[in-house]
Amino acid sequence: MTRTRKFDQDQVVKYDANVRFFSLYGTENFTRRYNLLNNSLLEYTVEPNLVANDHLVYSFTSLGPRERAPLVLVFVNNDPFLIVRSLERTIDVNHFGKITIEDRVTLENNGAALTGPYHFVPQIRGKASTGWLYTHLPASAENVEFFDDLGNCSETRVYNYGTYKTLKFKTRYPLLGGWKTTYNLRYDVPTYEYLFVLGDFFKLQMRAVDYVINDKVVENAVVRVFLPEGSRVDNVALPPQIGLMGEELGCLGSLCVYGRPIVVLNGTDLFDNYVQNLEIEYFLRPLFLLKAPILITAYLEVGFVAVLGALRYFTHL
Structure with missing residues (x-):
């Protein structure tokens, strides 16, 4: 990928791969197809069997084991290369009807860095910049709020698909190459869907990290689970991608005297589709309610x- 580009220039990407089939065994016939955007291909280092406007095809016969043939493709891709640099997730466990979840997300366009002047014209979106973004919420999510450090961002839409809800939103400004922004997403879910009673013990069962941006990696995540005041953590079961940093005492809101137990979790290089449920069992006397x-x-x-x-x-x- 080009390191820098001007506002009106295309974003050029280089793709390195082994065009042959790497296997421990011999292969009689093998075909590999690379799909591209129309007329986006600029260069290739291995002559293909078929070249079209939107794809390349390579065919091989009688391949030996562990064969390699380096291939380099250079093409235009004006999609933004988004990455979630950090996610700070707060889960406020409440026994009185609602669990509040708040995600603080730092989102960066990791594509070619913009240099020189730029402009924002609503009818002309900059190349390799962000437009509408999407995230998914539980079907029971209520009181959805989307805001950043300057306040409320009004360009949001919520769509209910029965089994889940989709939040469609725009950041306060489009993210060009090298730019980043931070926003907050807050919503409530019913307590009865995630909290289960086991005598004097309670079990919280929910996803440690939910959808953030579709198909984007979360580089670093810190999750804080605020349990009710007076709780005693008995057991914490975590998915393989999430680690336990420890336990703390703190307050969230004004109805706090001695401090609430906080279970702090962390994870790196997370994909939302691979993150499973966490389980936290804790003891709480009924009088504390x-x-x-x-x-x-x-x-x-x-x-x-x-x-x-x-x-x-x-x-x-």
Whole structure:
């Protein structure tokens, strides 16, 4: 791939491969076809048997074991080369109806870096830049919010397909080569779909990393699972791609006194289709479920008394 390019130039890509069939055994007949965009091919190093506008065909007979023949294809590809540089996922486990999930995503166009001037004309999208992007959500996802550090981004659409929902969105600005952006995606899912009761124990079962951008690798992911205050983690079962960094104490929101247990997970080079469910079993006494209603009642009572005291004080001035 070219390292840099101008705004109006095409993005040129080089593909290296072994055009022959590499096997421990001999092969009588072998055909390999490379599909390309129309009229995008610029160069090739091995003469093909067939050249068309949108594909190349190589045919071989009587191949020996472990045969190699280096092939280089140079062609134009103006698709953005997107990669998820980092994913910070927060899972807020709540026993009162909803589990809140928030993904903070840093997305980068890893294609040829843009040099020189550029412009954004709605009718003319820059070559190798992003347009509409897609991610998938659970079918039961509610209260979907998409925003970045500057606030709400209004160009979003949610489509319900029955078994899942698709979020169609645009970043605040198109990502040209070498550019990156950070955005947040937050939504709620019903607790009963992911949390199961085992006596005084509870089991959380859900995906550690869900869909981010279709068919894009997640270079680095950190997942924090906030359990209810007073919980004691009993067992953590993780898929092979995810590792356990440890446990912490912290707060998420105002209804927190001593700190909530946080299970911290991490993973590198993740593909959403290969990530499986995590399972966290924890112990929680039923009396701790009353803490949140008691705190809310106490806050309201203190506020009510403070208002009455202030009114009484100012009426006697």
